[in-house]
Amino acid sequence: MVLTPNDVGILVEHSVWKRGKVIEILSPYAIIHFPALANSPQGPQRKLREDAPQLTKSEVQSDPELDGVETGPAKPKKVTKRKVKDLSNGIDEAVAWFEQTYPAKFDDEKFVDSDLRNKRAAAEVFHANFGEGRGGALVDQAQHAQIASTLDGIFRATNILSPFEIKAVHKAFVKADEASTKVLGLTLAFMANPAMQSFKHMAEAVSQLPADGGKVFTWPIVTLLPFLAEPKRFIALKPTNTELIAARTGTNIKYDTTPNWETYDAVLRMSQSLFERLQPLGAKDLIDVQQFMWVTRELT
Secondary structure, three states, X not given: OOOOHHHOOOEXXXXXXXXXXXXXXXOOEEEEEOHHHOOOOOOOEEEEEOOOOOEEEOOOOOOOXXXXXXXXXXXXXXXXXXXXXXXXXXXHHHHHHHHHHOOOHHHOOOOOOHHHHHHHHHHHHHHHHHOOOHHHHHHHOOOHHHHHHHHHHHHHOOOOOOHHHHHHHHHHHOOOOHHHHHHHHHHHHHHHOOOHHHHHHHXXXXXXXXXXXXXXXXXXXXHHHHHHHOXXXXXXXXXXXXXXXXXXHOOOOOOOOOOOHHHHHHHHHXXXXXXXXXXXXXXXXXXXXXXXXXXXXXXX
């Protein structure tokens, strides 16, 4: 089935998480509330592709556990500092769990899911449009509409941003003005010379996107483009997952909610170290590393 905005409020069945309720549609994603996940660190709501093959419409459209669940924008549940500090499984245990859960390691069909494929596809879109000097040429030619349209598609193509972040950047990119071009230009400059000043300029450009009140100055939005452009060098920083893996590895990433170079530099160093640890298992780049961070997130 393919969920549409008209399906908000219906009950669906998931092949693993059983019955759930469609809370919101943010194409190409659906936010669904699953009671079976109520005790997980991330809470009961999940963002899935609106055409996820695991979903079917439930034959039952009334359920005591779901009838009282409100539809509309979800409030994301954050992992608290206490939960991070109480983490009992370190990186050795996480790797051992990964090897047991995914026998084929990074080539396991269960690991290579639709979201991982979407990240790789988005990376290919970035390269096809902006790689090998094409992005710089578009910036020099002030091709605002073309740049904004391509960036909008890239930012909407993966599960890295929250629904709220996707909405915010979409509001900015549909304006197709020079703010989008500035983001691309300064992102390319940062990748050419990753340092404190170039990161600051890139982050400031993102913070100035005209999102009409939407929050765009977040870690995932600031770090997404470098990650997709060069996934062997850069990673998209998702705060909860990053703090969890830092706790597992005993790394002080000097985390701050405001995007800054000191934190990102520490995260890059940590990610490269983890990449080296996972390469013998078949990890190809930091896209695989981030997926590893994601699948091990509930191993506390």
